[in-house]
Amino acid sequence: MANPENGVNGLSIKEGKAEIGLGIFFTIMGIVFLAIIIPTQIKYVEGAYPQPRFFPDLISALTVVLGISLFIQGYRKNKANKENQETYTFKWHETRLVLITLGIIIAYVASMYFVPYLPATVVATGVLVTVYGQRKIWKIILTALLVPGIIYVGMTYGLMIRLP
Amino acid sequence: MKKTSKIIALLLGVMMLMTIVFAPVAGAAEADYPKGAITMIVNYSAGGGTDLAARALGDAAANILGTAITVSNVTGGSGTVGVTELANSKGDGYTIGVATLSPLALVPWQLEVTYTPDSFKYICAFGQYGYGIVVAADSPYQTLDDIIADAQKQTLNFGATGYPQPFTMADLGGFTDASFNYVNYASTTDLITDVLGGFVPFAMCDMASFAAYVESGEMRLLASGTDKHWDVAPDVPTLQEMGYDTTCNSYMGLCVPAETPDEIVEILRDAFAKASEDETYKEILENCNLTWAYMTGEEYEAMVREMYDEFGSRLSEAAE
């Protein structure tokens, strides 16, 4: 398992502290749901029993209670013995790759509103394979051409689904 | 690191090049339409009654037009997502779509949709959904009058999968001073099991899904909501024959985006008029317990607009 590395190389949070933070987060989310999101998103229907809002309200209230409980749990852990706890680490160079992957996929999906499927996928596949560290050019090109090609042929002629 | 960024730059350059190459080119001339495959958007899921009927019709029309018609199922929003996609498609004649009455005339009043009846040109209507009142075989109700009598004493629950059925029941209630409560069932399967299990007194439902049960004797048909008798129960009268001036119908129709040139619309209208006479198509319709019906584009359009206004006023009445 990774050693906790603070500061430059990443972020690591002890379980107790994490639970405090998460507890607060969920309590606030629950309240936001109850107060803002549910009333604006769900109409109030005359004479309805039970209300369309009933179930979501119930769940949000439950979330608030659980958020508080998680907060208390984290608070206790924080005060108590710190050695038996787990640590959540976010190493920067790992997280960076995750964010890059997400960025590429978001750009790829957005591009499919303008560009047909095949070129977009070829490019996206190529970029991803490269970014993950593949160095051999022929492998990059082969994958980038072969996989989208198979998908395209399989979808359009095999399953008869129209791709963008 | 440097090598990676070079490669990325190269690939990005390729991507930009391809975008330019593949960018939408101006539409081809309409003279030799159809030149390539036509896409038919079906707004309900694959394998369902509407989908099977649409595919069969598409096959028949494909033979007449001389080009392939591929079906794309775009489902969701009670049939509106597919209709929305159709409205937003290019009006070059290569995209057509199934637009049933409900998402055109009814659902716009319930959900926020981006289209109106003006967003389309209408090719034809090719099938009809018929509705009827059914009860379980072991139900105490033998005729529609029994139900009405009961409903005059206390509010009676009935199940339906959506509008326009509740409007018909409301009409019926109005004529006879009976009171009905509409219980919504999003899924036909749930409605079937609840009727068979006796959990809901009766249902007003589309015959395509229920004819099989009437035929096998598990359910009893008490009234037909359309203007014809049903083969599975030929003695059962229609609502109108019983003296109630109300019907319950919905239709399956075919439309194209409004910018489609009129010449192309005429070609499509001719082709589908002939296709709807095709024997295989009629056979599949019958197997799916759907009613064959044909309306020209203009007739369908007129009906859609009429129902659009009528549903609008009824729904706002009901909301008060």
Add this chain to the structure above:
Amino acid sequence: MTPIGMLFQGFLSVLQPINLIYVIGGVVVGMVLGAIPGLTATMAIALVIPLTYYLTPTQSLIMLLAAYNAGTFGGSISAILIGTPGTPAAAATVADGHALARMGKPGKAIKTALFSSAFGCLFSSIILILIAQPIAKYALKFGPAEYSVLMLFSLSIIASAAGKSMAKGLIGGCIGLIFGCVGMDPSYTIPRLTFGVLKLSSGIDLVVMLIGALALGEILSQVESVASGNTSAQLPPMKTKDDKSFTRTDLKSTILHWFRSSAIGCAIGALPGLGPALACYIGYDVGKRRSKHPEKFGKGSVEGVACAEAANNAVCGANMIPLLSLGVPGDTGAALLIGAFMVQGLTPGPLVFRESPETVYNVYAGLIICNLALILVTLLTWRIFTKICSLETTIIYPCVLMFCVVGVFALNSSLTDVWIMLFFGVLGYLLKKFKFPIAPLLIGFILSPLFEKNFRRALILSNGNWGVFFSSPLCWIFWAITALSVFYILRSKRKDKNLTDGM
């Protein structure tokens, strides 16, 4: 002719070479589509149905059933080898299956899944043949109130699946429950929580959410290890014979689980409206509670894989129980099969026994034979899958990502679904990071609409009388089961607490 005689005839006709080809074809198509994350068995059926116009009823039905069964199994292949379920039914197989693969035992895991799946489907097929009618009549007794209490019991499974931290598990469940509320209100046709997006008004598709949270979330986590320079295949090679095979010891430990999980899968499949995803979680959970080694579940337990897979494939056969005896489908897969029947001019339901009994018995025979075909095909080809998945991670992950995107898109031809998948991918990744168990999220999401719509419908039909939830013996039975379940959970939590306090 007696039923046995007709069944024998059924076998004879299915075993003809031409029909066998369709069975095997169905198995291959189903397995491949099931194994690809993003494509599901149901989708395979939906797209193959139009192609079956030109086949005889027997051929089309046995091919579709073989595809459905193989697809439900196929999802477990990618669950085991890559850690992403190929179909919702394989969601519970991921934890143990992938852990086994990481220990260098993918062969054992795949074979366990294979035999469990085949057993589950065979079990439910035999039940179908023998006692379909009485079970179907019994299933009709489930009204909205009964379903609601049954769902209440299922909700208690969330607590059981929560693992170490009850609060985190329950929060996960709540998140899932809320997302399940997105869509149209069950009773009043008004949109809820859709934020103006039209596509959301029909709700979030289970497959989209599952692929996003489990598949995408898992890949994003594994991408972290790529960043650390880990580019080689991440599955250790299989060293001993034991790693590749399903041994007698394995059989001994799993056989009881098979019977139990298959029975659960049968019960769930026979009730209209539930599905294999629910079955796999319930089968897994009940198996965990009754096992002698519950602590191994989730870390590479052969029993875990067996429970989940037996339950979800049992649904395949059990789906046909209400379909053939009442004409009511058990879940979406069977609903599509109704279309297949109708295209051939047959009406599913009691009539079909009169109209075309040979077809029915051919279908029975087909169900049994397709399991044998599945075993055969898989035993011959599983190494290919393993080889494919041991390519470099730099190639595998982008490919899987592309498959996920295209698969989710192909479901409804909708890019909006892909965005939803991405959203859940990020959510799944974060939940994994903070060690929230994901199973409660999925269970909550599946159960939320089921519970709410039945609960509200029960109240509406009884005109607001809450007594309806206690009105029938079935309701009482489920209340009792729920109470027992909660009791056991609390008791085991207390046991755990005593253990840690004592340290």
